[in-house]
Amino acid sequence: MATSPLNAQPSFHARSNSLPSRQHPITSQIDENLNRLRASQLASTSSSIGHQLNCLQDLYDSVDMLLQLPIAQQALAQEQQRKLIEQLLDGSLALLDVCGTAKDALLQTKECTQELQSILRRRRGVEGLANEVRNYLTSRKAVRKATCKALKNLKHMENRLSSSSFSNDDETVSVISTLKQVEAVTISVLESLSSFISGTEAESKSNRWSLLSKLMHQNKIPCKEEQKTNEIGNAEASLRSLIKSGNMKHVENVQNELQNSEMCIQDLDDGLEGFFRRLIKARVAILNILNC
Template identity: 45%
Template sequence: MANSPSNQPHRSISLPSRPHPLVPQIDEHISRLRSSEVASTSVPQLPSLGHKLNILKDLYDCLDNLILLPQNQQKLMQFCNARCIDELLDGSLRLLDVCGIVKDVVSQVKEQTQKMQSSLRRRSNAELSIGDEIVGYVNMRKKTKPMMKRCTKDVKGMMKKITCQKGGDHENVVMVSVLKEVEGVTAEIFESLLDAISGSKAQFYKRGASLSLVMCKLIMYQSEAFEKEEEEVSKNEFEDVDSTLSSLIITQKKRSCLNVLQAENLRRQLVKLDSTIQDLDEILEGLFRCLVKTRATLLNIFYY
Protein backbone atom coordinates (compact mmCIF):
# COMPACT_ATOMS: atom_id res chain seq x y z
CA MET A 1 0.00 0.00 0.00
CA ALA A 2 1.34 3.41 -0.95
CA ASN A 3 2.34 5.75 1.84
CA SER A 4 -0.17 8.46 2.57
CA PRO A 5 1.01 12.10 2.44
CA SER A 6 0.98 12.23 6.22
CA ASN A 7 3.42 9.32 6.37
CA GLN A 8 5.93 10.82 3.93
CA PRO A 9 9.24 11.84 5.60
CA HIS A 10 9.82 15.57 5.81
CA ARG A 11 13.18 16.97 4.69
CA SER A 12 14.36 20.49 5.44
CA ILE A 13 16.29 22.20 2.65
CA SER A 14 17.78 25.66 2.55
CA LEU A 15 17.40 26.31 -1.17
CA PRO A 16 14.02 27.96 -1.80
CA SER A 17 11.79 26.51 -4.52
CA ARG A 18 11.42 29.96 -6.05
CA PRO A 19 14.44 32.29 -5.67
CA HIS A 20 14.02 35.87 -4.56
CA PRO A 21 13.91 38.39 -7.46
CA LEU A 22 17.25 39.82 -6.29
CA VAL A 23 19.01 36.52 -7.08
CA PRO A 24 18.42 36.78 -10.87
CA GLN A 25 19.57 40.41 -10.71
CA ILE A 26 22.81 39.31 -9.06
CA ASP A 27 23.26 36.58 -11.67
CA GLU A 28 22.75 39.16 -14.41
CA HIS A 29 25.39 41.50 -12.96
CA ILE A 30 27.87 38.62 -12.67
CA SER A 31 27.18 37.55 -16.25
CA ARG A 32 27.76 41.11 -17.47
CA LEU A 33 31.07 41.28 -15.62
CA ARG A 34 32.33 37.97 -16.95
CA SER A 35 31.03 38.38 -20.51
CA SER A 36 33.25 41.45 -21.07
CA GLU A 37 36.46 40.05 -19.62
CA VAL A 38 39.64 41.51 -21.07
CA ALA A 39 41.75 39.02 -23.03
CA SER A 40 44.70 37.84 -21.00
CA THR A 41 47.12 38.79 -23.79
CA SER A 42 46.12 42.46 -23.81
CA VAL A 43 46.63 45.31 -21.36
CA PRO A 44 43.43 46.01 -19.36
CA GLN A 45 41.97 49.35 -20.46
CA LEU A 46 40.93 51.72 -17.69
CA PRO A 47 37.60 52.96 -19.13
CA SER A 48 36.47 49.33 -19.48
CA LEU A 49 37.58 48.57 -15.93
CA GLY A 50 35.80 51.68 -14.65
CA HIS A 51 32.61 50.40 -16.27
CA LYS A 52 33.10 47.01 -14.61
CA LEU A 53 33.67 48.61 -11.21
CA ASN A 54 30.38 50.48 -11.56
CA ILE A 55 28.61 47.19 -12.32
CA LEU A 56 30.36 45.72 -9.29
CA LYS A 57 28.94 48.51 -7.11
CA ASP A 58 25.44 47.71 -8.40
CA LEU A 59 26.11 44.04 -7.68
CA TYR A 60 26.99 44.79 -4.03
CA ASP A 61 23.89 46.95 -3.64
CA CYS A 62 21.78 43.95 -4.69
CA LEU A 63 23.82 41.63 -2.48
CA ASP A 64 23.36 43.82 0.60
CA ASN A 65 19.60 43.96 0.03
CA LEU A 66 19.53 40.17 -0.30
CA ILE A 67 21.55 39.63 2.88
CA LEU A 68 19.29 41.96 4.87
CA LEU A 69 16.22 39.82 4.22
CA PRO A 70 15.33 38.17 7.56
CA GLN A 71 14.89 34.71 6.02
CA ASN A 72 18.37 34.84 4.49
CA GLN A 73 19.97 35.98 7.73
CA GLN A 74 18.22 33.13 9.51
CA LYS A 75 19.54 30.57 6.99
CA LEU A 76 23.09 31.92 7.28
CA MET A 77 22.99 31.62 11.07
CA GLN A 78 21.33 28.19 10.95
CA PHE A 79 23.40 26.42 8.30
CA CYS A 80 26.85 28.08 8.39
CA ASN A 81 29.35 26.24 10.54
CA ALA A 82 32.46 27.86 12.02
CA ARG A 83 34.59 27.04 8.97
CA CYS A 84 32.05 28.52 6.57
CA ILE A 85 31.81 31.70 8.66
CA ASP A 86 35.61 32.06 8.75
CA GLU A 87 35.81 31.63 4.97
CA LEU A 88 33.17 34.29 4.29
CA LEU A 89 34.63 36.81 6.73
CA ASP A 90 38.20 36.18 5.61
CA GLY A 91 37.19 36.72 1.98
CA SER A 92 35.39 39.96 2.74
CA LEU A 93 38.38 41.27 4.71
CA ARG A 94 40.88 40.40 1.96
CA LEU A 95 38.79 42.14 -0.69
CA LEU A 96 38.45 45.18 1.54
CA ASP A 97 42.23 45.30 2.09
CA VAL A 98 42.98 45.03 -1.64
CA CYS A 99 40.44 47.71 -2.50
CA GLY A 100 41.92 50.01 0.15
CA ILE A 101 45.45 49.55 -1.18
CA VAL A 102 44.36 50.17 -4.79
CA LYS A 103 42.42 53.25 -3.67
CA ASP A 104 45.49 54.64 -1.87
CA VAL A 105 47.73 54.02 -4.90
CA VAL A 106 45.25 55.74 -7.21
CA SER A 107 45.14 58.73 -4.83
CA GLN A 108 48.94 58.95 -4.86
CA VAL A 109 49.01 58.82 -8.66
CA LYS A 110 46.37 61.54 -8.82
CA GLU A 111 48.37 63.79 -6.50
CA GLN A 112 51.67 63.29 -8.37
CA THR A 113 49.99 63.70 -11.77
CA GLN A 114 48.50 67.02 -10.73
CA LYS A 115 51.90 68.19 -9.48
CA MET A 116 53.48 67.37 -12.84
CA GLN A 117 50.71 69.16 -14.72
CA SER A 118 51.12 72.23 -12.52
CA SER A 119 54.88 72.19 -13.09
CA LEU A 120 54.48 71.95 -16.87
CA ARG A 121 52.01 74.84 -16.92
CA ARG A 122 54.41 77.11 -15.02
CA ARG A 123 57.29 76.63 -17.46
CA SER A 124 57.81 77.48 -21.09
CA ASN A 125 58.93 74.81 -23.55
CA ALA A 126 62.48 76.16 -23.42
CA GLU A 127 62.64 75.65 -19.65
CA LEU A 128 61.15 72.18 -19.47
CA SER A 129 63.36 69.59 -17.86
CA ILE A 130 63.17 66.57 -15.58
CA GLY A 131 62.17 68.30 -12.35
CA ASP A 132 61.37 67.14 -8.84
CA GLU A 133 57.74 66.49 -9.77
CA ILE A 134 58.64 63.97 -12.45
CA VAL A 135 61.23 62.31 -10.22
CA GLY A 136 58.60 62.15 -7.46
CA TYR A 137 56.13 60.42 -9.76
CA VAL A 138 58.72 57.92 -10.95
CA ASN A 139 59.82 57.10 -7.39
CA MET A 140 56.21 56.71 -6.29
CA ARG A 141 55.54 54.25 -9.11
CA LYS A 142 58.63 52.23 -8.22
CA LYS A 143 57.55 51.97 -4.58
CA THR A 144 53.93 51.01 -5.28
CA LYS A 145 54.53 48.38 -7.97
CA PRO A 146 55.90 45.69 -5.58
CA MET A 147 52.93 46.31 -3.31
CA MET A 148 50.54 45.90 -6.25
CA LYS A 149 52.25 42.65 -7.21
CA ARG A 150 51.74 41.32 -3.69
CA CYS A 151 48.06 42.23 -3.93
CA THR A 152 47.81 40.44 -7.26
CA LYS A 153 49.34 37.32 -5.71
CA ASP A 154 46.87 37.55 -2.83
CA VAL A 155 43.90 37.92 -5.19
CA LYS A 156 45.00 34.93 -7.28
CA GLY A 157 45.26 32.91 -4.08
CA MET A 158 41.71 33.91 -3.21
CA MET A 159 40.42 32.81 -6.62
CA LYS A 160 42.16 29.44 -6.29
CA LYS A 161 40.82 28.98 -2.77
CA ILE A 162 37.26 29.77 -3.86
CA THR A 163 37.51 27.17 -6.63
CA CYS A 164 38.69 24.54 -4.14
CA GLN A 165 35.86 25.36 -1.74
CA LYS A 166 33.09 24.78 -4.29
CA GLY A 167 30.98 21.72 -3.67
CA GLY A 168 31.29 21.83 0.12
CA ASP A 169 28.57 20.93 2.61
CA HIS A 170 27.30 24.53 2.73
CA GLU A 171 26.77 24.82 -1.05
CA ASN A 172 23.07 24.01 -0.66
CA VAL A 173 22.66 27.30 1.23
CA VAL A 174 21.75 29.76 -1.49
CA MET A 175 23.19 32.79 0.34
CA VAL A 176 26.57 31.11 0.82
CA SER A 177 26.70 30.24 -2.88
CA VAL A 178 25.81 33.81 -3.82
CA LEU A 179 28.41 35.29 -1.46
CA LYS A 180 31.13 33.00 -2.82
CA GLU A 181 30.21 33.80 -6.41
CA VAL A 182 30.32 37.55 -5.76
CA GLU A 183 33.64 37.17 -3.93
CA GLY A 184 35.08 35.29 -6.92
CA VAL A 185 34.02 37.81 -9.56
CA THR A 186 35.25 40.68 -7.38
CA ALA A 187 38.66 39.04 -7.12
CA GLU A 188 38.74 38.65 -10.92
CA ILE A 189 37.99 42.34 -11.48
CA PHE A 190 40.58 43.38 -8.90
CA GLU A 191 43.20 41.22 -10.62
CA SER A 192 42.58 43.02 -13.94
CA LEU A 193 42.63 46.39 -12.17
CA LEU A 194 45.93 45.63 -10.44
CA ASP A 195 47.48 44.57 -13.75
CA ALA A 196 46.28 47.76 -15.42
CA ILE A 197 47.64 50.08 -12.72
CA SER A 198 50.91 48.21 -12.23
CA GLY A 199 51.82 48.08 -15.90
CA SER A 200 54.26 45.50 -17.16
CA LYS A 201 55.78 46.95 -20.31
CA ALA A 202 57.32 50.23 -19.21
CA GLN A 203 60.45 49.82 -17.09
CA PHE A 204 61.89 52.91 -15.45
CA TYR A 205 65.54 53.74 -16.04
CA LYS A 206 67.90 52.53 -13.32
CA ARG A 207 71.03 54.47 -12.42
CA GLY A 208 73.09 51.30 -12.28
CA ALA A 209 72.30 50.34 -15.86
CA SER A 210 75.26 49.72 -18.11
CA LEU A 211 76.17 52.21 -20.80
CA SER A 212 75.34 49.77 -23.57
CA LEU A 213 71.87 49.18 -22.12
CA VAL A 214 71.24 52.92 -21.84
CA MET A 215 72.33 53.46 -25.45
CA CYS A 216 70.08 50.64 -26.64
CA LYS A 217 67.13 52.15 -24.83
CA LEU A 218 67.98 55.59 -26.16
CA ILE A 219 68.04 54.35 -29.74
CA MET A 220 64.83 52.40 -29.24
CA TYR A 221 62.91 55.29 -27.73
CA GLN A 222 64.19 57.93 -30.15
CA SER A 223 63.25 55.85 -33.18
CA GLU A 224 59.92 54.47 -31.99
CA ALA A 225 58.45 56.35 -29.01
CA PHE A 226 56.84 59.20 -30.93
CA GLU A 227 56.39 57.82 -34.46
CA LYS A 228 54.44 54.79 -33.25
CA GLU A 229 52.59 56.39 -30.36
CA GLU A 230 49.20 56.19 -32.04
CA GLU A 231 49.75 52.58 -33.06
CA GLU A 232 50.35 51.29 -29.52
CA VAL A 233 46.69 50.75 -28.77
CA SER A 234 47.44 47.95 -26.33
CA LYS A 235 48.78 50.40 -23.73
CA ASN A 236 46.63 52.13 -21.16
CA GLU A 237 47.07 55.58 -19.62
CA PHE A 238 49.40 54.39 -16.86
CA GLU A 239 51.74 52.64 -19.26
CA ASP A 240 51.71 55.59 -21.68
CA VAL A 241 52.97 57.95 -18.98
CA ASP A 242 55.44 55.40 -17.58
CA SER A 243 56.91 54.77 -21.02
CA THR A 244 57.17 58.46 -21.85
CA LEU A 245 58.86 59.32 -18.56
CA SER A 246 61.31 56.45 -19.02
CA SER A 247 62.19 57.88 -22.42
CA LEU A 248 62.54 61.43 -21.09
CA ILE A 249 64.81 60.41 -18.22
CA ILE A 250 67.11 58.66 -20.69
CA THR A 251 67.16 61.39 -23.36
CA GLN A 252 67.60 64.08 -20.71
CA LYS A 253 71.18 62.86 -20.30
CA LYS A 254 71.84 64.00 -23.88
CA ARG A 255 70.23 67.43 -23.69
CA SER A 256 69.39 70.00 -21.01
CA CYS A 257 65.72 70.51 -21.89
CA LEU A 258 62.85 68.58 -23.43
CA ASN A 259 61.95 69.36 -27.01
CA VAL A 260 58.52 70.76 -27.91
CA LEU A 261 57.22 67.44 -29.20
CA GLN A 262 58.17 65.62 -26.02
CA ALA A 263 56.66 68.32 -23.83
CA GLU A 264 53.35 68.36 -25.69
CA ASN A 265 53.20 64.58 -25.74
CA LEU A 266 53.72 64.45 -21.98
CA ARG A 267 51.10 67.18 -21.36
CA ARG A 268 48.53 65.33 -23.46
CA GLN A 269 49.15 62.01 -21.71
CA LEU A 270 48.96 63.61 -18.26
CA VAL A 271 45.61 65.24 -19.07
CA LYS A 272 44.25 61.88 -20.21
CA LEU A 273 45.63 60.05 -17.16
CA ASP A 274 44.33 62.71 -14.77
CA SER A 275 40.82 62.48 -16.23
CA THR A 276 40.84 58.68 -15.95
CA ILE A 277 42.24 58.77 -12.43
CA GLN A 278 39.56 61.20 -11.25
CA ASP A 279 36.82 58.83 -12.40
CA LEU A 280 38.60 55.76 -11.02
CA ASP A 281 39.16 57.44 -7.65
CA GLU A 282 35.46 58.23 -7.24
CA ILE A 283 34.35 54.74 -8.30
CA LEU A 284 36.80 53.03 -5.94
CA GLU A 285 35.67 55.20 -3.04
CA GLY A 286 32.08 54.12 -3.61
CA LEU A 287 33.05 50.47 -4.02
CA PHE A 288 35.13 50.59 -0.83
CA ARG A 289 32.07 51.78 1.10
CA CYS A 290 30.04 48.91 -0.40
CA LEU A 291 32.64 46.38 0.75
CA VAL A 292 32.68 47.90 4.24
CA LYS A 293 28.89 47.69 4.42
CA THR A 294 28.81 44.05 3.30
CA ARG A 295 31.46 43.03 5.82
CA ALA A 296 29.69 44.92 8.63
CA THR A 297 26.42 43.17 7.76
CA LEU A 298 28.06 39.73 7.89
CA LEU A 299 29.74 40.53 11.22
CA ASN A 300 26.39 41.64 12.67
CA ILE A 301 24.71 38.43 11.50
CA PHE A 302 27.31 36.05 12.87
CA TYR A 303 28.46 37.78 16.07
CA TYR A 304 25.82 40.25 17.31
Protein backbone atom coordinates in the same frame (compact mmCIF):
# COMPACT_ATOMS: atom_id res chain seq x y z
CA MET B 1 8.13 32.66 0.25
CA ALA B 2 7.94 29.34 -1.59
CA THR B 3 11.17 27.39 -1.86
CA SER B 4 12.36 24.58 -4.08
CA PRO B 5 15.04 22.16 -2.90
CA LEU B 6 18.33 22.14 -4.73
CA ASN B 7 20.20 19.06 -5.77
CA ALA B 8 23.29 19.81 -3.74
CA GLN B 9 26.47 17.87 -4.47
CA PRO B 10 29.51 17.31 -2.23
CA SER B 11 31.83 19.32 -4.47
CA PHE B 12 31.77 23.11 -4.31
CA HIS B 13 32.08 23.34 -8.11
CA ALA B 14 28.86 21.40 -8.61
CA ARG B 15 26.60 23.91 -6.86
CA SER B 16 23.58 25.58 -8.34
CA ASN B 17 23.99 29.34 -8.52
CA SER B 18 20.37 30.15 -7.63
CA LEU B 19 18.73 30.74 -4.28
CA PRO B 20 16.05 28.36 -2.96
CA SER B 21 13.38 30.47 -4.62
CA ARG B 22 14.42 30.06 -8.23
CA GLN B 23 12.49 33.04 -9.59
CA HIS B 24 13.18 35.42 -6.74
CA PRO B 25 13.94 38.88 -8.22
CA ILE B 26 17.04 39.26 -6.04
CA THR B 27 18.40 36.02 -7.49
CA SER B 28 17.79 37.35 -10.98
CA GLN B 29 19.51 40.64 -10.17
CA ILE B 30 22.58 38.89 -8.79
CA ASP B 31 22.80 36.51 -11.74
CA GLU B 32 22.37 39.39 -14.19
CA ASN B 33 25.15 41.40 -12.57
CA LEU B 34 27.47 38.39 -12.41
CA ASN B 35 26.90 37.78 -16.11
CA ARG B 36 27.46 41.45 -16.94
CA LEU B 37 30.77 41.37 -15.12
CA ARG B 38 31.78 38.10 -16.71
CA ALA B 39 30.95 39.44 -20.18
CA SER B 40 33.13 42.52 -19.64
CA GLN B 41 36.28 40.54 -18.90
CA LEU B 42 38.09 40.91 -22.23
CA ALA B 43 38.88 44.62 -22.47
CA SER B 44 41.83 46.13 -20.59
CA THR B 45 40.98 49.84 -20.76
CA SER B 46 40.34 52.20 -17.89
CA SER B 47 36.76 52.67 -19.09
CA SER B 48 36.12 48.91 -19.05
CA ILE B 49 37.55 48.59 -15.54
CA GLY B 50 35.52 51.61 -14.45
CA HIS B 51 32.45 49.87 -15.88
CA GLN B 52 33.30 46.73 -13.91
CA LEU B 53 33.60 48.75 -10.69
CA ASN B 54 30.18 50.28 -11.35
CA CYS B 55 28.76 46.80 -12.01
CA LEU B 56 30.27 45.65 -8.72
CA GLN B 57 28.38 48.44 -6.97
CA ASP B 58 25.13 47.19 -8.51
CA LEU B 59 26.03 43.62 -7.58
CA TYR B 60 26.68 44.51 -3.94
CA ASP B 61 23.42 46.47 -3.78
CA SER B 62 21.71 43.19 -4.72
CA VAL B 63 23.81 41.31 -2.15
CA ASP B 64 22.62 43.77 0.47
CA MET B 65 19.01 42.92 -0.42
CA LEU B 66 19.87 39.22 -0.31
CA LEU B 67 21.27 39.56 3.19
CA GLN B 68 18.00 41.12 4.34
CA LEU B 69 16.04 37.98 3.40
CA PRO B 70 15.06 35.87 6.46
CA ILE B 71 15.95 32.67 4.60
CA ALA B 72 19.46 33.96 3.90
CA GLN B 73 19.91 35.15 7.47
CA GLN B 74 18.78 31.77 8.81
CA ALA B 75 21.22 29.94 6.53
CA LEU B 76 24.15 32.12 7.54
CA ALA B 77 23.30 31.95 11.24
CA GLN B 78 23.59 28.16 11.43
CA GLU B 79 26.26 27.26 13.95
CA GLN B 80 27.57 24.33 11.89
CA GLN B 81 28.37 26.72 9.05
CA ARG B 82 30.25 29.22 11.20
CA LYS B 83 33.65 28.22 9.85
CA LEU B 84 32.51 28.86 6.27
CA ILE B 85 31.03 32.21 7.21
CA GLU B 86 34.26 33.16 8.94
CA GLN B 87 36.08 32.31 5.70
CA LEU B 88 33.78 34.70 3.86
CA LEU B 89 34.52 37.38 6.46
CA ASP B 90 38.25 36.75 6.17
CA GLY B 91 37.88 37.08 2.42
CA SER B 92 36.02 40.38 2.68
CA LEU B 93 38.71 41.73 5.01
CA ALA B 94 41.42 40.75 2.52
CA LEU B 95 39.45 42.43 -0.28
CA LEU B 96 39.19 45.59 1.79
CA ASP B 97 42.98 45.53 2.23
CA VAL B 98 43.44 45.25 -1.54
CA CYS B 99 41.00 48.12 -2.06
CA GLY B 100 43.02 50.21 0.39
CA THR B 101 46.22 49.45 -1.50
CA ALA B 102 44.58 50.40 -4.80
CA LYS B 103 43.19 53.64 -3.35
CA ASP B 104 46.61 54.60 -1.97
CA ALA B 105 48.27 53.78 -5.29
CA LEU B 106 45.80 55.88 -7.25
CA LEU B 107 46.16 58.79 -4.84
CA GLN B 108 49.96 58.67 -4.92
CA THR B 109 50.05 58.52 -8.71
CA LYS B 110 47.48 61.30 -9.00
CA GLU B 111 49.44 63.63 -6.72
CA CYS B 112 52.67 63.03 -8.65
CA THR B 113 50.83 63.54 -11.93
CA GLN B 114 49.38 66.85 -10.81
CA GLU B 115 52.77 68.04 -9.58
CA LEU B 116 54.36 67.27 -12.92
CA GLN B 117 51.57 69.03 -14.79
CA SER B 118 52.17 72.13 -12.68
CA ILE B 119 55.91 72.04 -13.39
CA LEU B 120 55.41 71.52 -17.13
CA ARG B 121 53.13 74.54 -17.30
CA ARG B 122 56.01 76.63 -16.00
CA ARG B 123 58.22 75.31 -18.82
CA ARG B 124 61.52 75.17 -16.94
CA GLY B 125 63.15 73.11 -19.68
CA VAL B 126 64.02 69.44 -19.82
CA GLU B 127 67.02 69.86 -17.51
CA GLY B 128 64.80 71.21 -14.77
CA LEU B 129 62.37 68.34 -15.25
CA ALA B 130 64.87 65.53 -14.74
CA ASN B 131 64.65 65.41 -10.95
CA GLU B 132 60.87 65.72 -10.95
CA VAL B 133 60.48 62.94 -13.48
CA ARG B 134 62.89 60.82 -11.48
CA ASN B 135 60.71 61.33 -8.39
CA TYR B 136 57.64 60.37 -10.40
CA LEU B 137 59.28 57.18 -11.67
CA THR B 138 60.46 56.31 -8.15
CA SER B 139 56.90 56.75 -6.93
CA ARG B 140 55.61 54.54 -9.73
CA LYS B 141 58.13 51.86 -8.74
CA ALA B 142 56.77 51.89 -5.19
CA VAL B 143 53.22 51.69 -6.54
CA ARG B 144 54.11 48.68 -8.66
CA LYS B 145 55.67 46.93 -5.67
CA ALA B 146 52.54 47.45 -3.56
CA THR B 147 50.09 46.45 -6.28
CA CYS B 148 52.11 43.38 -7.24
CA LYS B 149 51.93 42.27 -3.62
CA ALA B 150 48.16 42.83 -3.73
CA LEU B 151 47.96 40.73 -6.89
CA LYS B 152 49.76 37.87 -5.15
CA ASN B 153 47.29 38.07 -2.26
CA LEU B 154 44.37 38.00 -4.70
CA LYS B 155 45.82 34.94 -6.42
CA HIS B 156 46.12 33.23 -3.04
CA MET B 157 42.46 34.05 -2.34
CA GLU B 158 41.49 32.69 -5.75
CA ASN B 159 43.29 29.40 -5.07
CA ARG B 160 41.64 29.10 -1.64
CA LEU B 161 38.21 29.80 -3.08
CA SER B 162 38.57 27.24 -5.86
CA SER B 163 39.26 24.49 -3.30
CA SER B 164 36.38 25.39 -0.97
CA SER B 165 33.70 22.90 -0.03
CA PHE B 166 30.78 22.83 2.39
CA SER B 167 27.92 20.72 3.71
CA ASN B 168 24.86 19.57 1.83
CA ASP B 169 22.22 21.77 3.51
CA ASP B 170 20.17 23.12 0.58
CA GLU B 171 19.56 26.64 1.80
CA THR B 172 23.07 27.08 3.17
CA VAL B 173 24.63 25.78 -0.05
CA SER B 174 22.56 28.18 -2.12
CA VAL B 175 23.34 31.32 -0.09
CA ILE B 176 27.02 30.59 0.47
CA SER B 177 27.51 29.56 -3.16
CA THR B 178 26.06 32.89 -4.24
CA LEU B 179 28.33 34.82 -1.87
CA LYS B 180 31.35 32.88 -3.09
CA GLN B 181 30.48 33.71 -6.69
CA VAL B 182 30.35 37.36 -5.65
CA GLU B 183 33.74 36.99 -3.97
CA ALA B 184 35.18 35.36 -7.09
CA VAL B 185 34.03 38.13 -9.42
CA THR B 186 35.29 40.76 -6.96
CA ILE B 187 38.72 39.14 -6.95
CA SER B 188 38.80 39.20 -10.75
CA VAL B 189 37.84 42.89 -10.99
CA LEU B 190 40.41 43.88 -8.37
CA GLU B 191 43.05 41.86 -10.24
CA SER B 192 42.23 43.84 -13.38
CA LEU B 193 42.37 47.12 -11.47
CA SER B 194 45.63 46.30 -9.70
CA SER B 195 47.28 45.17 -12.94
CA PHE B 196 46.14 48.36 -14.67
CA ILE B 197 47.47 50.61 -11.91
CA SER B 198 50.83 48.85 -11.79
CA GLY B 199 51.17 48.62 -15.56
CA THR B 200 52.16 44.96 -15.25
CA GLU B 201 51.06 42.30 -17.71
CA ALA B 202 48.75 40.00 -15.80
CA GLU B 203 47.63 36.54 -16.85
CA SER B 204 45.06 36.44 -19.63
CA LYS B 205 41.55 37.53 -18.73
CA SER B 206 40.03 34.23 -19.86
CA ASN B 207 42.21 32.35 -17.36
CA ARG B 208 41.70 34.90 -14.60
CA TRP B 209 37.91 34.67 -14.84
CA SER B 210 37.78 30.89 -15.13
CA LEU B 211 36.91 30.49 -11.44
CA LEU B 212 33.70 32.47 -11.84
CA SER B 213 32.84 30.45 -14.95
CA LYS B 214 33.22 27.24 -12.94
CA LEU B 215 31.10 28.53 -10.07
CA MET B 216 28.37 29.62 -12.51
CA HIS B 217 28.62 26.36 -14.51
CA GLN B 218 29.32 28.21 -17.73
CA ASN B 219 32.02 27.79 -20.33
CA LYS B 220 34.76 30.38 -20.48
CA ILE B 221 34.19 33.17 -22.97
CA PRO B 222 36.35 32.68 -26.07
CA CYS B 223 39.38 34.92 -25.83
CA LYS B 224 39.42 37.77 -28.34
CA GLU B 225 41.96 40.45 -29.13
CA GLU B 226 42.26 42.62 -26.03
CA GLN B 227 42.57 46.36 -25.97
CA LYS B 228 45.61 47.41 -23.96
CA THR B 229 45.17 51.15 -23.62
CA ASN B 230 46.62 52.28 -20.31
CA GLU B 231 46.58 56.01 -19.67
CA ILE B 232 48.85 55.72 -16.63
CA GLY B 233 51.40 53.66 -18.54
CA ASN B 234 51.23 55.99 -21.52
CA ALA B 235 52.01 58.99 -19.31
CA GLU B 236 54.99 57.21 -17.80
CA ALA B 237 56.29 56.19 -21.21
CA SER B 238 55.95 59.73 -22.58
CA LEU B 239 57.92 61.12 -19.64
CA ARG B 240 60.72 58.65 -20.20
CA SER B 241 60.77 59.59 -23.87
CA LEU B 242 60.90 63.32 -23.06
CA ILE B 243 63.88 62.98 -20.74
CA LYS B 244 65.68 60.65 -23.14
CA SER B 245 65.21 62.92 -26.15
CA GLY B 246 65.67 66.23 -24.34
CA ASN B 247 63.31 67.77 -26.89
CA MET B 248 60.87 70.31 -25.47
CA LYS B 249 58.70 69.85 -28.56
CA HIS B 250 57.42 66.72 -26.84
CA VAL B 251 56.15 68.64 -23.83
CA GLU B 252 52.67 69.20 -25.25
CA ASN B 253 52.24 65.49 -25.86
CA VAL B 254 53.44 64.75 -22.31
CA GLN B 255 50.96 67.25 -20.90
CA ASN B 256 48.13 65.57 -22.80
CA GLU B 257 49.17 62.15 -21.57
CA LEU B 258 49.38 63.38 -17.96
CA GLN B 259 45.95 64.98 -18.24
CA ASN B 260 44.47 61.76 -19.63
CA SER B 261 46.14 59.85 -16.80
CA GLU B 262 44.72 62.17 -14.17
CA MET B 263 41.19 61.88 -15.58
CA CYS B 264 41.52 58.09 -15.73
CA ILE B 265 42.74 57.94 -12.13
CA GLN B 266 39.84 60.10 -10.94
CA ASP B 267 37.27 57.89 -12.68
CA LEU B 268 38.79 54.71 -11.25
CA ASP B 269 39.01 56.23 -7.78
CA ASP B 270 35.35 57.26 -7.87
CA GLY B 271 34.27 53.76 -8.89
CA LEU B 272 36.54 52.14 -6.31
CA GLU B 273 35.25 54.38 -3.52
CA GLY B 274 31.62 53.49 -4.29
CA PHE B 275 32.44 49.79 -4.31
CA PHE B 276 34.55 50.08 -1.15
CA ARG B 277 31.59 51.46 0.82
CA ARG B 278 29.33 48.66 -0.37
CA LEU B 279 31.90 45.99 0.50
CA ILE B 280 32.07 47.36 4.05
CA LYS B 281 28.27 47.35 4.25
CA ALA B 282 28.08 43.69 3.17
CA ARG B 283 30.71 42.70 5.72
CA VAL B 284 28.86 44.51 8.51
CA ALA B 285 25.59 42.85 7.49
CA ILE B 286 27.12 39.36 7.77
CA LEU B 287 28.70 40.23 11.12
CA ASN B 288 25.33 41.43 12.40
CA ILE B 289 23.68 38.17 11.30
CA LEU B 290 26.28 36.14 13.20
CA ASN B 291 25.91 38.29 16.30
CA CYS B 292 22.11 38.11 16.48
